[in-house]
Amino acid sequence: MVQPRRNAALYFLAFVLPALLLYALFFLYPFVQGLAISFTNWDGLTPRTPISLPRAEFEARILSHLAPGDRDFLLGIYRLDAVDGLYKRYSISGLDRYRLQAVLRRVGYQPDGYRRVGLDNYLRIFRGEVEERFYPYRFTKTNYNEDSDLPAEIPAAEFDGNFLPHLEAESERGLALDFYAPEGAVYRLRRQYDGFTIEDAVWLLPEVDRDRTVASAAVDALLSSVKAAGLASDGAASTAAVDAFLKANRISAPGRETVRDAAGRIYRSGAMKRLLASRWTERRFEMGVIGFTLFFTFFNVVGSNLIAFFLALALERGAATQKVLRSVFFLPNVLSMVVVALVWSFVFFSLLPKLTGIPLWMGDAAKAPWLVVMVQIWQQSGYLMVIYLAGMSNIPTDVLEAAHIDGVRFWGRLRSITLPLLLPAFTICLFLSLSNSLKSFDLVYALQGPSGYATGTVPFVMDIYFDAFAKKQAGLATAKATLLFLAIALITGIQLTIGKRREVQL
Amino acid sequence: MKRVFTLLLLASVLLGCTQAKQPVKLELYYYKQEIQAGLKTLTDAFTKENPTVTFSLLIVPNDADATMSARAAAGTLSEILQMQSYSRVFEYAQKGYVLDLSKEPVMAKVIESAKPAVTWNGKQWALPMDFAGIGIVYNKDLFAKYSLQPPTTFRELERVAKTLKDNKITPFAGLLKENWSIGHFITLVHTSLLAEKGVSVEKFIADMNAGTGTYGAVDTKQLFSIIDFYKANMDANAQEMAYSEQAAAFAAGKDAMMVQGLWSYGAAIDANPKLNCGFIPFPVSNDPAKNKFYADVDSTFGLSAQAKPDRQAACRKFLEWLASAPAVAIWTRDCKLTSDFIGADMSALKPPFGDLMGAVGRNGAYPWAFSMYPTAAFEDGAKNGALGYVFKKKTAEAVIADIDKLWKAAAKK
Numbered sequence: 050m051v052q053p054r055r056n057a058a059l060y061f062l063a064f065v066l067p068a069l070l071l072y073a074l075f076f077l078y079p080f081v082q083g084l085a086i087s088f089t090n091w092d093g094l095t096p097r098t099p100i101s102l103p104r105a106e107f108e109a110r111i112l113s114h115l116a117p118g119d120r121d122f123l124l125g126i127y128r129l130d131a132v133d134g135l136y137k138r139y140s141i142s143g144l145d146r147y148r149l150q151a152v153l154r155r156v157g158y159q160p161d162g163y164r165r166v167g168l169d170n171y172l173r174i175f176r177g178e179v180e181e182r183f184y185p186y187r188f189t190k191t192n193y194n195e196d197s198d199l200p201a202e203i204p205a206a207e208f209d210g211n212f213l214p215h216l217e218a219e220s221e222r223g224l225a226l227d228f229y230a231p232e233g234a235v236y237r238l239r240r241q242y243d244g245f246t247i248e249d250a251v252w253l254l255p256e257v258d259r260d261r262t263v264a265s266a267a268v269d270a271l272l273s274s275v276k277a278a279g280l281a282s283d284g285a286a287s288t289a290a291v292d293a294f295l296k297a298n299r300i301s302a303p304g305r306e307t308v309r310d311a312a313g314r315i316y317r318s319g320a321m322k323r324l325l326a327s328r329w330t331e332r333r334f335e336m337g338v339i340g341f342t343l344f345f346t347f348f349n350v351v352g353s354n355l356i357a358f359f360l361a362l363a364l365e366r367g368a369a370t371q372k373v374l375r376s377v378f379f380l381p382n383v384l385s386m387v388v389v390a391l392v393w394s395f396v397f398f399s400l401l402p403k404l405t406g407i408p409l410w411m412g413d414a415a416k417a418p419w420l421v422v423m424v425q426i427w428q429q430s431g432y433l434m435v436i437y438l439a440g441m442s443n444i445p446t447d448v449l450e451a452a453h454i455d456g457v458r459f460w461g462r463l464r465s466i467t468l469p470l471l472l473p474a475f476t477i478c479l480f481l482s483l484s485n486s487l488k489s490f491d492l493v494y495a496l497q498g499p500s501g502y503a504t505g506t507v508p509f510v511m512d513i514y515f516d517a518f519a520k521k522q523a524g525l526a527t528a529k530a531t532l533l534f535l536a537i538a539l540i541t542g543i544q545l546t547i548g549k550r551r552e553v554q555l
Numbered sequence: 556m557k558r559v560f561t562l563l564l565l566a567s568v569l570l571g572c573t574q575a576k577q578p579v580k581l582e583l584y585y586y587k588q589e590i591q592a593g594l595k596t597l598t599d600a601f602t603k604e605n606p607t608v609t610f611s612l613l614i615v616p617n618d619a620d621a622t623m624s625a626r627a628a629a630g631t632l633s634e635i636l637q638m639q640s641y642s643r644v645f646e647y648a649q650k651g652y653v654l655d656l657s658k659e660p661v662m663a664k665v666i667e668s669a670k671p672a673v674t675w676n677g678k679q680w681a682l683p684m685d686f687a688g689i690g691i692v693y694n695k696d697l698f699a700k701y702s703l704q705p706p707t708t709f710r711e712l713e714r715v716a717k718t719l720k721d722n723k724i725t726p727f728a729g730l731l732k733e734n735w736s737i738g739h740f741i742t743l744v745h746t747s748l749l750a751e752k753g754v755s756v757e758k759f760i761a762d763m764n765a766g767t768g769t770y771g772a773v774d775t776k777q778l779f780s781i782i783d784f785y786k787a788n789m790d791a792n793a794q795e796m797a798y799s800e801q802a803a804a805f806a807a808g809k810d811a812m813m814v815q816g817l818w819s820y821g822a823a824i825d826a827n828p829k830l831n832c833g834f835i836p837f838p839v840s841n842d843p844a845k846n847k848f849y850a851d852v853d854s855t856f857g858l859s860a861q862a863k864p865d866r867q868a869a870c871r872k873f874l875e876w877l878a879s880a881p882a883v884a885i886w887t888r889d890c891k892l893t894s895d896f897i898g899a900d901m902s903a904l905k906p907p908f909g910d911l912m913g914a915v916g917r918n919g920a921y922p923w924a925f926s927m928y929p930t931a932a933f934e935d936g937a938k939n940g941a942l943g944y945v946f947k948k949k950t951a952e953a954v955i956a957d958i959d960k961l962w963k964a965a966a967k968k
Contacts, residue, residue, distance in 0.1 A: 094624045100651035100860055133655065140630045140861035162650070180935075191950050196776035197783035245713055252710050265708065265841040335948075398795050412732060412794025414946060500734045502939045503946040518621035519934040521965075 086527040088165055093523035095162030098149045100138060104129060107136040114156040123152060170528035179525065182502060183512065185340040190333045195280055195326035198244035199228065199318060202235040207329070215328040228321045242318055247311050248272055254304045263298045270294075275312045279319020287316045335505055336418070342509040345422055346486040352426040353482050354475075357433030362463075364434075365441050375438070379431035386428070390495030393424050411496065417504035425492055429485065433478045440474030441467065476548030480541055487537045490514065509533050578607040579869045584626075585612065585637035586619035587854060589821050593890030600885055601876055608869045627652050632859040634870050638681055640672035640852040641926030642933075648680035653857040656682060659871060664878040669895040672852035672926070681855035682874050685892040688834070688850030688911045688920065689739055692820050693812045694805065695831040697724060705835045707843040709781075716788045719811050727785060728810035729793020730801040731945060737782075738938030740814055741954075742925040743849040744781050747839035748773035750847075750921065760927045764966045770936075770958040779944065779951040781839065785814070786945050794946070798822070806830055816853075820907050821891060834907035836914065850915055851923035852895060929965030936961040 102111075107127070115123060126149060127136040141149065159165065173179055192207070193200065203212070208229065216222050229236040240246070251272065256263045271294040278287035291312045295305055336344055360378055364371040381389065397410040397420065411417055444467060452462050490510035493501055499515055501507040507515070510533070517526035585594060591614060598610040613633055615622045620643065626632050632652060638644050647653045656662055657678040662670075669683035693705060698715075701722055706712040716726040730736040749759055752773055762768030790796060790804060802819050804810045806826035813819060814837055824830055838846040856877070858870045876882055878896045886894055888903040893912065901912065925933050936958035943949035949957075 094627060094646060094652075095650050096628070096630075096652075102651075137651075137860065139863055140632075140859075142630065146630070188948075190947055192947055194779055194783060194951055196951075197780040198787075200787070245717055249710075249714065265710075269841050398792075398800065402792060402795075408792040409794055412792065414948070498733055499934075499939065500732060500942055503734070503942040503948055505948075514621075515935075518618065518624065520931040522931075 083527050084531060086524060087170055087531050088167060088528075089524045090162070090164050090166045090169070091523040091527075092162045092521040093517055093526075094521065095160050097160070097163050098138075098146075098153055099160060101130075101135045102127075104134045104136060111153065111156055111158050115152070119152045119155070122148065166524070170525045171532070173525065174528060174532065181337075182335070182507075183338045185337045186335050188333055188335060190331050191326065192329045192331075193322075193325045195322045196276075199238050199242060199322060199325070201243070202232075202237045203229065203329075205231060205234050205236055208236040211331055212325070212329040215330070216324070221324060221328075224321055224324060228318075242314060242321070244315075244318065247314050247318075250307050251311050254300065254307060256298065256300050256304060263300070267294065267298060271308075271312075272315065275315045276319065279316040280323055282320060282323075284316070287312060337505075338507050338509055338512040341418060341506060342487065344418060345425070345489065345508060346483065348422045349425050349429070349486040349489075350479065350482045352422065353429045353433055354478055356426060356430040357478065358437050360430065360434045361437035361441060362467075365438065375434070378434055381428045382432040384428070386491040387495045389424065389428050390492060393420075394496060412504070414504045417497075417501075417506045421493055421496065421506050424496070425486070425489065428492070429482065433482065436478050436481075437471065437474050440471045444470045472548070472552045476545065476552065479544055479548065483544060484537055484541050487540070488533070578609060579866055580609045580611055581635055581866060581869055581873070582611050582613055582633035583635040583637070584623065584633035585614055585854075586616055586639075587637065587818075587890075587892075588614060588616035589818055590890040590892065593885065593892075596889045597882065597885045600881060601873055604876070605869075605872065608873070630861065632861065634859050634862045634866050635873065636681075636857045636859060637684075638855050638857050639926060640681075640683065640855055641923065642928065642930060643926075644673050644681045644855055644857060645675040646930070647857060648675045648678075652860055653680050654860045654867065655680060656858070656874070659874065661875045661878050664896050666895055666897050669852045671922075673855050681857035682877065683852040683895040684854050684856060684877070684886070685852070685890075686850060686895055686912075686915075687816050687818070687853035687893070688848040688915065689743055689814070689816045689923075690834055690836045690848050690850075690911070691812050691814055692805070692817070692823070692907065693833050693835065694808060695833050697808060697811045698833075705833060706838055707835075707846060708841045709838050710841050712838050713784070716784075720788065725790050725804070725810040726788040726812055727790075728801045728805040728813040729789035729796045730798060730813075730815075731786075731789070731793045731942065732795055732797040732800070734938040734942040736798075736801075736815065737941040737945060738933065739816075739849075739925065740785065741778070741782060741937055741941040742923075742928070742933070743814075743837060743921075744778055744839050745770070745773055746849060746921045746924045747837075747845070747847075748778055749924075750845055751840055756922050756924045756927070760924065763962050766963055766966060769955070770962070771955045775951060775955060777839075779954075782941065782944065802826060817907055817911065820905075824905070832907050834910040844918070847918050848911060848915055848920045849923065850911065850920040851926065854892075929962055931965050932958055932962040 112120065112123070126141060126145065127138045129135075130137050174183075177184060192211075208231075213222065213225065216225060228239060228242050230239055231237075251268055252258060254263070257265070257268055271290055274290035275287050278284070278290065291309060295308060300308065364375050364378075384392075394411070401410055402408050409416070411420055448466055449462060452466060457465070488510055489508050493506055493508055494511055494514070497504065497506060499507075499511075499519065501511065509529070513526045513529045513533070516522045516529065583594070583598065587594075591612075594612060598612065602609050623632070623636065623638075627647070627650075636647075636653065638647065638653075644653070648655075655678050656673075659682075661682060662679055665683055669686065670679060673679045673681040673683055691705075697719075698705065701718055701724075703715050703718060704711070706715050719726045746756060749756060749772070754772060759768060759772060762772075763770070786793070790810065796804070798819065799822065801813055801815070802822035803826055805813045805819075806823040808827075808830075813823075817834065820832060820834070823832070836846045836848045840846055856874060858867065858874070862870065877886070880900070883894050883896060883899045884903070886892060887899070887901050891904065893899075893901055893904065893908060901908065925937060928937065936954075940949060940954040940957050944951060944954050
């Protein structure tokens with residue numbers, strides 16, 4: 050049926066035009082404004098039009114350059130406060146806001162925290178000048194800091210796998226095993242080298258602890274000199290420090306022996322500390338913000354689509370139990386991401402450690418990225434499943450039945466009928482999961498907050514958020530957001546084009 | 556025509572008059588979620604005395620600053636703003652968002668030592684409200700059970716930790732799932748170590764801002780070995796523990812101490828009202844005299860400079876009233892916070908607050924240096940840096956270098 054012209058015009062006025070207006074207001078306008086901010090050094094706080102300015106600056110930089118009409122307008126907004134010599138304005142709204150911005154632009158006034166910097170933000174991102182953790186990078190993970198006490202125990206897996214193999218000389222292995230003895234699943238520091246106990250012997254000398262004839266500063270100085278000498282393998286310095294201490298302080302004969310013995314053990318620990326600090330290391334690859342976003346996207350797209358598809362396949366026929374199960378699997382999607390995060394936080398903190406005996410889950414940098422992906426898949430699969438189910442219900446049953454009668458087995462039907470006819474569903478599901486994962490934010494924010502940097506699980510959008518609000522770099526953050534927008538548009542655009550082309554080919 | 560005009564004029568005059576008497580509703584923006592009920596009592600009491608002034612209370616507990624800066628940029632700041640001391644106040648003052656309160660009579664009622672926290676360019680830009688300290692909240696009953704004395708030196712703290720561990724009690728309730736607590740911790744130790752070197756916080760901050768200082772101005776070996784000590788004496792799953800899990804573990808008597816501000820004492824006592832707590836400075840030094848509370852003005856109230864004059868007047872009246880005896884009584888009793896006003900009666904506060912105020916009175920305190928760091932240097936450099944160190948993602952040198960770099964970039968602006 051051909052619609053009368055008048056009706057088409059009416060529809061346009063009633064539905065399309067308001068939608069276009071809203072689109073312009075809520076998408077195009079903020080987008081253009083965001084684009085403009087990405088070319089500035091805005092700190093997120095500096096007002097574009099100053100709230101107060103010293104009189105001299107206001108008159109010299111702004112007022113003297115103005116045309117009469119603008120001048121009157123400006124003086125209607127700013128008033129001079131005679132007491133503190135500042136021009137001030139109250140909050141303004143509506144068109145006045147824009148007119149004020151335009152007037153200030155005309156005289157070339159830019160606040161220091163809201164200055165146009167051209168492509169600077171973009172160039173910094175492309176030149177690798179923003180934080181190292183934004184890009185994938187390699188670093189050497191040091192498991193022990195030589196200035197601290199020797200760890201009381203080291204997991205055997207670490208000691209055998211990550212430390213002993215890095216020792217070349219037999220003497221080094223001997224030293225390591227002289228300090229640490231295997232005990233079940235750990236290597237334990239032998240008691241005679243326990244830093245606290247060694248030092249406490251000196252601190253508990255009657256002269257130090259009871260009589261207080263020896264100042265605690267002197268003991269501090271002695272211990273730190275011997276530690277430093279041990280780390281530097283400088284035996285002479287150690288002996289000198291002990292001698293100087295014993296000379297300066299009156300200590301009984303057994304006490305002197307205690308000091309010498311403690312100093313000797315602290316000195317010997319130095320070699321072990323150096324060995325641990327320099328060899329208990331590993332070269333690690335860190336995904337960084339970009340890497341994690343891609344990792345998350347890849348596994349989430351693959352995982353949630355696969356699971357959703359097979360769930361749909363299993364629940365396709367729509368028997369009564371299946372209908373219930375459909376709702377069950379869809380349910381996680383009804384929950385807000387914050388609730389999802391709370392539920393899973395409980396699982397990771399309380400439930401899993403009790404069930405498995407493994408204490409660290411989300412707080413373990415090796416597991417965290419996978420757990421985040423898992424929760425996202427858990428939440429999203431049900432939703433994609435519904436789309437696949439809808440796609441499957443559109444497949445004509447007569448075709449399937451005919452194939453069945455012709456003796457085509459399940460896999461054959463799946464490969465030759467179901468999959469090809471489901472292509473439109475695949476296209477839309479891929480699109481949804483791709484764009485959702487690339488711009489994911491709320492799940493990780495609720496699960497981890499900014500601590501995600503320590504576990505390497507910060508997605509792109511959260512990094513933008515952190516830049517804008519914690520680091521006060523709204524300009525840079527907006528530039529990152531613009532780049533992300535372009536990347537999402539490009540990737541999903543390519544995916545949609547390919548998907549549609551294949552659909553047409555069929 | 557003339558008649559109509561006169562009528563209109565009359566009407567507008569009348570309208571103007573009624574408007575003057577019209578009640579004002581002030582929006583009060585705050586971030587301290589623990590005072591939700593107390594603040595309501597406080598503002599209600601003010602409204603009772605001044606029926607034309609009512610309040611709408613807007614709470615933003617997490618990421619308070621993100622929301623506030625977004626509202627500032629949109630020109631929709633609330634009239635009364637609860638802000639953290641130092642940097643936050645200075646930032647908003649510098650951008651012209653808050654009113655100069657130097658000449659308000661209420662400022663004269665504030666104790667002198669609280670004023671630096673709100674003083675920028677020689678003027679006061681907010682009203683200091685409470686004094687808070689970070690130190691060790693410890694379980695007195697557990698200490699008594701193992702005949703332990705509250706430690707006054709680092710060596711004694713190590714002994715306490717050892718005894719507790721030998722008795723299968725975790726010394727420190729962990730909090731490594733969020734980065735702010737370990738961020739406080741690194742700056743706390745750093746500030747004590749500055750004192751050990753004889754460098755004042757003001758001098759250190761000035762040097763850093765001038766680009767001539769480094770965060771490594773202290774004994775960094777000691778700084779990081781104390782962080783390692785702290786981590787080594789936490790729960791095995793500290794990396795999974797956030798604020799509430801820390802308070803819960805402490806309240807249950809599973810863990811004997813927590814390095815925290817007294818705000819988490821409130822959370823712990825809610826979970827276990829029988830808890831018997833004390834509060835001591837975290838001893839960094841082996842010289843007891845050098846171990847002071849890390850304590851300073853915490854929250855302040857500022858007034859939006861863009862509020863219309865009649866609203867500003869109502870806001871000023873409210874600030875003035877806050878120093879009055881009934882207001883201080885509500886503040887200490889219902890909000891459970893200390894007060895920054897001269898001669899304030901703080902008898903309503905629980906014992907650990909007495910520990911804090913007593914020790915600060917005797918011994919003085921170290922100021923909250925982190926509040927004076929540039930935002931990026933604290934939020935990213937110190938908080939994420941320290942957490943990265945604990946997670947072995949960063950070396951000690953990298954943490955120092957990053958803080959220096961972020962500080963320089965922020966100071967250059």
